């Protein structure tokens with residue numbers, strides 16, 4: 001897709017993007033959708049750590065406190081003024097409703113005051129688009145495994161904004177399973193990166209946890225059984241008074257997750273006859289997933305791509321990239337845009353006028 005529209009600045013368009021769906025307040029400025037001029041992320045992890053997970057009310061309050069400052073920092077870092085911004089993109093779902101509302105209200109007020117277009121962005125779509133920033137030559141079609149704290153999808157990306165969801169989780173998202181297992185071992189929050197690190201020192205074959213493949217031809221996932229198996233193992237070891245080697249539990253659990261994810265992703269790629277597989281979402285930061293998939297995919301002739309660590313987890317630059325392509329397609333929102341906590345991938349907002 002080629003950008004042939006002129007913005008306020010002449011040959012290019014400047015996007016301001018805002019992301020507040022969970023526990024990061026983030027704002028970014030992008031030039032022509034794929035060049036990141038700034039990507040400021042203010043994380044609330046420290047505030048939520050003591051509760052072992054994100055507390056929605058705390059998240060909303062922190063977003064309110066931080067959002068203006070984060071936006072100003074993003075503009076300053078990019079060296080642009082508000083008046084130069086051509087349009088504003090904002091995450092409007094899925095996510096925590098109170099948290100989403102902070103970004104949505106801010107973006108609406110700014111779009112109204114500046115009299116510029118507003119674009120509502122699906123957070124999951126944003127994760128996919130992080131790859132367009134990472135690799136400026138990447139073009140659809142490709143197969144995408146989207147794995148985060150709230151979502152696990154295997155999707156065939158036919159074109160910009162055109163998706164076929166081949167499979168999704170029937171219960172826990174992958175990142176959620178990592179976080180819950182880490183919590184059961186009192187390792188801290190968020191659990192994914194901690195388990196990833198510990199697993200490097202553990203034996204992935206020490207404990208046999210179940211691999212859940214579901215029906216033969218299904219691309220769906222299920223991780224709650226695996227999570228329960230880990231919790232049962234921990235309980236029984238404690239009851240027997242036997243020690244728990246956290247490194248081995250982490251490595252064995254991670255291996256059970258990755259074997260299934262990698263197998264289904266490769267089967268999906270074969271079925272769709274694509275040559276590229278792309279990872280997206282926070283769990284795409286997992287080293288076993290990155291390395292394991294790359295190795296197995298190379299043997300079958302697939303190219304594997306994934307965003308850098310900062311672009312894997314929540315950030316506004318990925319939202320800005322998705323906003324830009326939506327804008328080019330005419331998918332702008334009106335000022336009735338609302339937060340949609342359970343927004344689905346591929347679902348467009350309802351226009352009110």
Ligand code: KG4
Pocket residue numbers: 022147148149150151174175176178179190191192193196281282283284285286287312313314
């Ligand atoms: O995409 P993200 O920042 O937020 C959501 O949209 O959910 O993903 C956060 C999730 C958390 O569950 C976190 O534990 C997981 O991504 N995560 C990881 C790793 N880094 C982050 N999971 C496994 N391995 C990692 N290295």
Ligand code: ZN
Pocket residue numbers: 123127148149281282313314
């Ligand atoms: Zn996310």
